[in-house]
Amino acid sequence: xxxxxxxxxxxxxxxxxxxxxxxxxxxxxxxxxxxxxxxxxxxxxxxxxxxxxxxxxxxxxxxxxxxxxxxxxxxxxxxxxxxxxxxxxxxxxxxxxxxxxxxxxxxxxxxxxxxxxxxxxxxxxxxxxxxxxxxxxxxxxxxxxxxxxxxxxxxxxxxxxxxxxxxxxxxxxxxxxxxxxxxxxxxxxxxxxxxxxxxxxxxxxxxxxxxxxxxxxxxxxxxxxxxxxxxxxxxxxxxxxxxxxxxxxxxxxxxxxxxxxxxxxxxxxxxxxxxxxxxxxxxxxxxxxxxxxxxxxxxxxxxxxxx
Amino acid sequence: xxxxxxxxxxxxxxxxxxxxxxxxxxxxxxxxxxxxxxxxxxxxxxxxxxxxxxxxxxxxxxxxxxxxxxxxxxxxxxxxxxxxxxxxxxxxxxxxxxxxxxxxxxxxxxxxxxxxxxxxxxxxxxxxxxxxxxxxxxx
Numbered sequence: 294x295x296x297x298x299x300x301x302x303x304x305x306x307x308x309x310x311x312x313x314x315x316x317x318x319x320x321x322x323x324x325x326x327x328x329x330x331x332x333x334x335x336x337x338x339x340x341x342x343x344x345x346x347x348x349x350x351x352x353x354x355x356x357x358x359x360x361x362x363x364x365x366x367x368x369x370x371x372x373x374x375x376x377x378x379x380x381x382x383x384x385x386x387x388x389x390x391x392x393x394x395x396x397x398x399x400x401x402x403x404x405x406x407x408x409x410x411x412x413x414x415x416x417x418x419x420x421x422x423x424x425x426x427x428x429x430x431x432x433x434x435x436x437x438x439x440x441x442x443x444x445x446x447x448x449x450x451x452x453x454x455x456x457x458x459x460x461x462x463x464x465x466x467x468x469x470x471x472x473x474x475x476x477x478x479x480x481x482x483x484x485x486x487x488x489x490x491x492x493x494x495x496x497x498x499x500x501x502x503x504x505x506x507x508x509x510x511x512x513x514x515x516x517x518x519x520x521x522x523x524x525x526x527x528x529x530x531x532x533x534x535x536x537x538x539x540x541x542x543x544x545x546x547x548x549x550x551x552x553x554x555x556x557x558x559x560x561x562x563x564x565x566x567x568x569x570x571x572x573x574x575x576x577x578x579x580x581x582x583x584x585x586x587x588x589x590x591x592x593x594x595x596x597x598x599x600x
Numbered sequence: 601x602x603x604x605x606x607x608x609x610x611x612x613x614x615x616x617x618x619x620x621x622x623x624x625x626x627x628x629x630x631x632x633x634x635x636x637x638x639x640x641x642x643x644x645x646x647x648x649x650x651x652x653x654x655x656x657x658x659x660x661x662x663x664x665x666x667x668x669x670x671x672x673x674x675x676x677x678x679x680x681x682x683x684x685x686x687x688x689x690x691x692x693x694x695x696x697x698x699x700x701x702x703x704x705x706x707x708x709x710x711x712x713x714x715x716x717x718x719x720x721x722x723x724x725x726x727x728x729x730x731x732x733x734x735x736x737x738x739x
Contacts, residue, residue, distance in 0.1 A: 376714045399709040399734025403716060418707040420735055 295593055296405040296412040300426035300459045305466050308430070314598075315431050315588035319581070322355060328591060328600035329358030335388035336362030337380070337404075338415070339371055339395045344557060345415050345424070348579070349392045352586035361388060366396075378407040385409040390594055392424075393417075411593035419455050425556050426459040427589065428582035433513060435581060436552050436574060440467035446507050448475040449517035449537050449562060451482040456556045457517060458486055465494050472498035473507045477533045480519065503536050508547045514539070516555045516575075518562045540564040544572065554578050610635075612678040613654040613668070618642055620672065621652035627671060627700060628663045630656070666694040670730070695722050697730060697739075705737035 297303070303311065318325050334353040338346050341364060350360045363369040370380060377395070381404040384391055392413040393401045398420035405412040416422040430440075437443060445464065447457050451474055461482070464470045472491065474482050481500060491498045501507045508514065519537045521530050539553065544567055555563060555575040567573050591598065616624060621639050624630075630637050635658035645651040656662065660679060668675050669691035677689040697720045703710045710718050710732070720730040720739050730739035 377709065378713065378716075395709070396707065397709040397712060398705065398707050398736075399732070400713075402734055403709050403713055417709075418735070420707075 294409075294411055296401075296408075296414075297423050297589060297593065298401050298405060298412070298414045299421045300423040300463050302423070308427075308463075311427070311588050311592055312431055312434050312585070314591065315427075315581070315585040316435065318587050319435070319584045322584075322587075325356055325587060325591070325600070327357040328596050328598070329353060329356035329594065332356075332358040332390070332594060333388040334358055334360045334362075334590065335384045335391040336360060336364070336415075337369070337384065337391055337393040337395075338362065338364045339366040339369065339393075339400070341365055342394050342416060344579070345394060345422075346392075348582050349413075349415065349424075349586055351583050352590055355583065356587055356590060358389075358590075362391075377403045380404075381408045381412070390590060413589065413593065419453060421459065422455055423459065424582070424586055424589065425456050426463055427585045428578060429456065429460050429515070429554060429556070430463060431581045431585040432552075432554055432574060432578040436577070437512060440464060440470060442469045443512045444471040444473060444510055445513040445515060446473040446475055446504075446511040447482075447515045447517070448504055448507075448539075449519045450480045451476040451517070452480040454517045457482070457515070460515065461486060462490055465490055465496050470496065472496065473511060474498060474500045475502070475504050475507050475537075476500070477502065477519065477529070477536070479529070502533075504539065505536075505543055505546060508543055508551075511547065511551050514547070514551060514553045516553060516559075516562055518560050538562055538564060539567055541566050541570070544570055547572065605638075606683060607655055607657060607680045608683050609659075610655065610657040610680050611660055612680065613656070614651070614676045614678060615645070615648065615674055616652035616654065617672055617674075618648070618650035618652055621654055624652075624654060624668065624671060624675075627667055628665075630654070630663065633658065633662055635662070665689075665691070667697065667700055669693045670697045670700065673728075693722055693725060693728060696720065696733075701739055703732040703735060703737055705732065705735050708732060708735040708737060710734055 336346050353360050377400050385408050390411045392415040394415040395417050398418040400417050401414035451457050552574045638655040640653040642650045643653055673691050678685045679687040698717050702718050710716050719733040721733050723729055723731045
């Protein structure tokens with residue numbers, strides 16, 4: 294039985310197959326509307342995450358399945374001190390597949406070691422969030438036609454942003470992808486990503502401090518939020534915060550076919566005025582997130598297609 | 601000069617960094633053994649200046665020596681049979697290390713999950729880097 298704990302659990306071939314299925318679903322969702330009839334998805338969310346949980350639930354409901362679960366540790370047996378391994382053994386009796394979000398890193402791996410149903414990591418602390426990466430990859434594939442020969446700008450908090458790390462680790466598996474890393478000095482990509490992932494593979498990358506300097510050459514701009522509390526001092530935050538807010542003035546410098554992505558939720562790092570720009574694709578990205586989760590559920594449940 | 605009796609059959613853990621023999625004694629659980637165990641601290645060494653040595657009057661199967669490679673791969677093991685060294689073992693880094701060290705990451709599941717083994721996996725042999733199996737934090 295397969296689980297999905299890290300984006301790199303999928304080989305390039307498996308990923309291509311999954312994205313092809315997700316693309317077919319996007320083209321004709323109705324064709325898949327009964328594929329999981331009688332199947333149940335358990336959403337085990339030990340910390341709140343409205344977007345991810347609802348995306349999983351929407352995916353299962355779109356497939357004709359049903360959902361059960363909890364949305365915070367307070368409303369689960371974890372509040373009584375139950376271990377993850379005991380919880381998953383019990384949930385395995387109730388559901389056919391589960392999606393788990395947990396504040397402790399590695400909790401979904403522990404669950405997978407004791408589970409008799411597929412476990413999907415829906416985010417474990419600052420560690421992994423593979424279905425966000427799948428969402429990002431599907432969006433890029435659908436909107437740019439593939440992954441090769443792209444220049445991607447990753448902007449904002451590149452130090453703590455797990456979605457950024459996973460996306461880099463996934464994209465280096467393709468040909469001639471160039472990375473432009475746009476962040477304040479305090480929030481640069483960790484050195485192990487630069488040395489072990491980008492440097493070791495000989496991938497082209499540059500680090501810059503200002504979005505305006507980088508935006509003209511980008512095919513994709515992946516925005517993340519720069520949080521005030523990440524800065525060493527307020528003065529530095531005030532000096533730099535404008536560098537990482539995307540507005541129409543900065544969009545004027547970009548290519549006509551650049552796309553803007555964001556894992557959401559957005560706070561103020563993308564000005565609302567950008568939403569009407571056809572290059573703003575972050576809400577389409579949320580839609581693709583449902584399709585790719587539908588494809589993932591079908592694959593992990595080994596549903597025979599066409600159904 | 602202190603004299604410790606010659607081993608007839610057993611093994612010698614040699615080239616232990618001076619002052620570390622009690623750590624190794626504890627890691628290997630030598631306190632639980634029935635056989636004779638000699639601990640020699642601060643012995644003279646041409647190579648190291650000072651070193652610690654542990655002599656164990658018993659078979660290699662008494663302890664799990666893999667862990668020594670994780671602690672210090674300069675350590676050597678001499679196997680003694682009938683009073684002579686029959687084998688010199690050099691240590692390699694074990695692929696996994698279980699319940700020897702604890703994960704320091706406060707966000708790791710090992711901090712709260714009952715009876716979960718602390719497992720570290722060798723991810724970079726060249727640089728001796730082990731990472732937690734669960735959260736991937738460096739050891």
